[in-house]
Amino acid sequence: MQEEPKYKNIDLVEQFYKENVDLKAIQKARASKKPVTSGLEPYTGEFGKAQKKHLLNRTMMGYAHRHYKDIENLTLDQALDLIFTPETKPDPPVNDYYHEVSKEEIEAQGHVYVEPGTSYVETSEPKVPPIQRYQSFYSWLLNLQVNQSTKIHWKLVFFLHNLLPASQGTVKMLYPHYMMLFNYSFRPYHKTIKALTLDPLMLFYLNLQISQKQSPDENYARELQELFTIGKGPNAQYTEYDIIAASRVLTGWQYSGNSLINEGPIQTIFNSAKHDPGTKNFSSFYGNRTIDGKMGNDGALELDELIEMIFETQECALYLSRRLYQFFVNPIINETAEVNIIKPLSEILRNNNFQLDIPLRVLLKSEHFFDSSFYFSLIKAPTEFMFGFMKEFEFEFKNYESKGDIPAKYINQDTTNFYKYKAIDWYMNNIGLRYIYPPSVSGWPAYYQAPVYDLFWINSITISERTKIGEQFGKWGLTLGPGDSGGWVQLVIDRAKYVTSLDDPTNLESVIEQVSERLLASPMSEETRNRIKNAILDGQSESHFTELVQAYLDDPSEENKNVLSGRLEDLFAGIFKLGEFQLF
Structure with missing residues (x-):
C-alpha cells in the first residue's frame, strides 16, 4: 500500500535567496510605482463588485463567493458593520481522532485517554500528548477559519x-x-x-x-x-x-x-x-x-x-499602525504613506485606548485603501490559497482504485473534519506555512521583511507545489487517507453541482466567464480562454456541452454526473494553475 505523504520543510527566505533573484530589479520596479497620495478620508466612490471583492480579500481568511453574496446589496458602512461584528466563541475541540489510535495504545504510551466526542483541552498532560491530539487541534483551528462568517x-x-x-x-x-x-x-x-x-x-x-x-x-x-x-x-x-x-x-x-x-x-x-x-x-x-x-x-x-x-511612547502607536497597514493594505510603506496614513492612524489608535479594530476600520473605509492599485496586488499566502478552495466548493469523497471503499470515518459528521483538515495542514505546509508553527518569533517574513515581502511565498518549490495542488483540486482531488481494502480516499470538488448552480450553466462561454470572474484576479486573456475552452470540448461542439449539462439537470444520475464532471476537469485545473489565481 502507498505510504502516507511526508511533510516538506521549506525555509522560504533561504530558498528565495538560493534562487538568486535580482533584488535590485524588484526594488526598482516597486520604486517606480506612483505613490498613492490619498489619506484616511472616507471613500466616496463606487462600492461595486471590484471594491467589495477587494474588501473581502483583505478581511477574510480566503475569499469565497458566499462572502460576496453577504455584502452584495450593502453599503460600505453596512458591510463594515457586518465585517467588524465579532464571531461567536467556538466550542472547544473534542476527540475526533479515535479511529487513529485506541485507548490501549494511548495508555500504553503514558497518556491520559479521552473518550470520543469529549473535549481534551483540560486533560492531564503528564508528558507530551499523542500526535493525533495535536492533529485534531490543528484541524479544529483550520476548520473554524474556513467556516468563518463574513467577519x-x-x-x-x-x-x-x-x-x-x-x-x-x-x-x-x-x-x-x-x-x-x-x-x-x-x-x-x-x-x-x-x-x-x-x-x-x-x-x-x-x-x-x-x-x-x-x-x-x-x-x-x-x-x-x-x-x-x-x-x-x-x-x-x-x-x-x-x-x-x-x-x-x-x-x-x-x-x-x-x-x-x-x-x-x-x-x-x-x-x-x-x-x-x-x-x-x-x-x-x-x-x-x-x-x-x-x-x-x-x-x-x-x-x-x-x-x-x-x-x-509615540513609537508604539506608530509601529502598530505600520503593522496593520502592512498586513491589511500593502507591505511597502513609503514616505507618502508614512505621512498620510501611518501618523494619523497612530493618533486614532492612541485616542481609542489602543483598540486595534477602531483605526483598522477607518483604514478599510478610506480613499487610500480603495485605490485601485491595491486590488489583487499581493501574492496569496498559503492560508488564502488553501482556504479559498475549501470555502468556495462543496466536495465529494471518492476512491478511484477501490470503488465504493470510503471508510465511514472520512464521511461521518463527528470525524470528517479531522481527516479533511489534517490533509489541508499537510498541503499548506508544503507551500510554506504551517499555521501553528511560525518560522520564528518574528512571524512569517512575507509580512515584514523588506524588500521581498509577499514574494517570499513563491519559489521553484512552492510554485511547483501550488501547480500540483491546483491540478489535484481541479481533477482528482486531495488525498485524505487509505481505504479499508485498497486505494486512497480523495476529497473531490463537486464540479457538476458547482457549474449547474451558475446563472447560465448550459452556455459554455457564460460558464467560463462566471467561474473565472469568481476565482481570478483579472480576466483571462483570449488565448488562455480559448485553450481552456478547447480542452473542455476536446473536439466536440459547444452544443454537445449544452446537451451534457441539460442531461444532468434533467436526470442527475451518477452516470450523467460523471460524464459532465469529466468534461469540467480542465476548466478548474486550468484556472487553478493560472498566475491570476495566485493574487488577492
Whole structure:
C-alpha cells in the first residue's frame, strides 16, 4: 500500500535567496510605482463588485463567493458593520481522532485517554500528548477559519498570531493561547500584551517560565519591545539596558507545573521568591522612568507599570499602525504613506485606548485603501490559497482504485473534519506555512521583511507545489487517507453541482466567464480562454456541452454526473494553475 505523504520543510527566505533573484530589479520596479497620495478620508466612490471583492480579500481568511453574496446589496458602512461584528466563541475541540489510535495504545504510551466526542483541552498532560491530539487541534483551528462568517475576527486572530507568535507547547497550552488571541481581538492592545505575557504558551516559548532574579532571561523582554510593541525602526531608541531592566520586572511569572500535569486549566502564578525586587531604571527613550521594586506579591504590579511605560511612547502607536497597514493594505510603506496614513492612524489608535479594530476600520473605509492599485496586488499566502478552495466548493469523497471503499470515518459528521483538515495542514505546509508553527518569533517574513515581502511565498518549490495542488483540486482531488481494502480516499470538488448552480450553466462561454470572474484576479486573456475552452470540448461542439449539462439537470444520475464532471476537469485545473489565481 502507498505510504502516507511526508511533510516538506521549506525555509522560504533561504530558498528565495538560493534562487538568486535580482533584488535590485524588484526594488526598482516597486520604486517606480506612483505613490498613492490619498489619506484616511472616507471613500466616496463606487462600492461595486471590484471594491467589495477587494474588501473581502483583505478581511477574510480566503475569499469565497458566499462572502460576496453577504455584502452584495450593502453599503460600505453596512458591510463594515457586518465585517467588524465579532464571531461567536467556538466550542472547544473534542476527540475526533479515535479511529487513529485506541485507548490501549494511548495508555500504553503514558497518556491520559479521552473518550470520543469529549473535549481534551483540560486533560492531564503528564508528558507530551499523542500526535493525533495535536492533529485534531490543528484541524479544529483550520476548520473554524474556513467556516468563518463574513467577519474579520479570524483574520484579526491571524494578524495577532503573526505579530505575537508562539509555538512548541502542548495541546493544553495551545488551546488557551489561541482562545486568548480570539478573545482579545477586539480589546485594547495593551490588555492583549498583558494577557500574552501571562499566557502559558508564551511563558514556555520565550523562557519566562525559567527566568528568576539570580539570572533574568532576556528573551521575552527583548521581543516585547523589538517585535510586539515598539519595533526596530530608526526611532525605536530603547537600549540594551532597557531590555535588562524589563527582564528584571518580568521575573516571577510562571505557570504552575502541577496544573499542567493535573486535570483542569493551566494556572499562571506569580512566584515572589523568583522576582527581582530591586529598582529598575530605564533610558531617556522611556523618559528616564524608574519602576520601584516591590516585595512579595506586590511585585506582580510592576508588570502593569512596564506595559504602561511602553505604551506611552509615540513609537508604539506608530509601529502598530505600520503593522496593520502592512498586513491589511500593502507591505511597502513609503514616505507618502508614512505621512498620510501611518501618523494619523497612530493618533486614532492612541485616542481609542489602543483598540486595534477602531483605526483598522477607518483604514478599510478610506480613499487610500480603495485605490485601485491595491486590488489583487499581493501574492496569496498559503492560508488564502488553501482556504479559498475549501470555502468556495462543496466536495465529494471518492476512491478511484477501490470503488465504493470510503471508510465511514472520512464521511461521518463527528470525524470528517479531522481527516479533511489534517490533509489541508499537510498541503499548506508544503507551500510554506504551517499555521501553528511560525518560522520564528518574528512571524512569517512575507509580512515584514523588506524588500521581498509577499514574494517570499513563491519559489521553484512552492510554485511547483501550488501547480500540483491546483491540478489535484481541479481533477482528482486531495488525498485524505487509505481505504479499508485498497486505494486512497480523495476529497473531490463537486464540479457538476458547482457549474449547474451558475446563472447560465448550459452556455459554455457564460460558464467560463462566471467561474473565472469568481476565482481570478483579472480576466483571462483570449488565448488562455480559448485553450481552456478547447480542452473542455476536446473536439466536440459547444452544443454537445449544452446537451451534457441539460442531461444532468434533467436526470442527475451518477452516470450523467460523471460524464459532465469529466468534461469540467480542465476548466478548474486550468484556472487553478493560472498566475491570476495566485493574487488577492
